[in-house]
Amino acid sequence: MKIISGCVKSTKLEWLPVLSHIALPEVHRHSAELKMIEKIQNSPSLPIYDDFYNAPNKRLKSRNPIWTLKRRIITEGDLWKLHWKDGEVLNNHFISNPTQLVPGFVFPRAAWTALNRVRTGQGRCNYLMHKWSMVDSPFCNCGQIQTIRHIVEKCSETKFSGGTSGLRNGDKEALDWLCNLATRL
Numbered sequence: 001m002k003i004i005s006g007c008v009k010s011t012k013l014e015w016l017p018v019l020s021h022i023a024l025p026e027v028h029r030h031s032a033e034l035k036m037i038e039k040i041q042n043s044p045s046l047p048i049y050d051d052f053y054n055a056p057n058k059r060l061k062s063r064n065p066i067w068t069l070k071r072r073i074i075t076e077g078d079l080w081k082l083h084w085k086d087g088e089v090l091n092n093h094f095i096s097n098p099t100q101l102v103p104g105f106v107f108p109r110a111a112w113t114a115l116n117r118v119r120t121g122q123g124r125c126n127y128l129m130h131k132w133s134m135v136d137s138p139f140c141n142c143g144q145i146q147t148i149r150h151i152v153e154k155c156s157e158t159k160f161s162g163g164t165s166g167l168r169n170g171d172k173e174a175l176d177w178l179c180n181l182a183t184r185l
């Protein structure tokens with residue numbers, strides 16, 4: 001996922017399934033459970049069919065037999081949305097529906113990774129590079145602390161007219177800005 005989404009190591013894990021458009025493992029598992037429940041419900045000849053509708057009491061708290069799931073069935077998409085909302089990662093308001101392909105997915109790789117670094121707030125700005133002991137100073141040429149947000153929204157040398165939220169649309173203007181940015185994020 002890291003390779004597909006082009007994220008740096010410090011990117012919050014919750015971002016990776018969204019940017020790479022690959023559902024998280026829990027959603028895959030849930031999808032398999034839903035299929036199995038449907039199969040049981042449509043197959044009265046299966047021995048488990050009776051257990052499913054006349055379930056015995058749970059003997060161990062730690063066990064979750066498939067009939068305990070039937071009351072909390074939600075779709076895969078809703079489960080992913082719940083995870084995304086609960087994850088509370090930085091800038092998660094940029095993505096209202098994590099199950100959809102994020103804008104910019106078809107950009108050339110360099111622009112795509114730079115866009116994701118703006119989205120996640122994790123990239124090669126002086127503030128973070130200084131934190132990682134890779135440069136001596138966290139400051140930008142303009143004298144302020146150079147965070148990703150500073151590069152996109154505030155710096156007189158680099159700022160994008162639409163700001164961070166403007167970039168999320170992934171239109172041609174955003175692509176031009178990402179391709180012409182002197183600082184490689």
Ligand SMILES: [Zn+2]
Nearest residue numbers: 140141142155
């Ligand atoms: Zn600056």
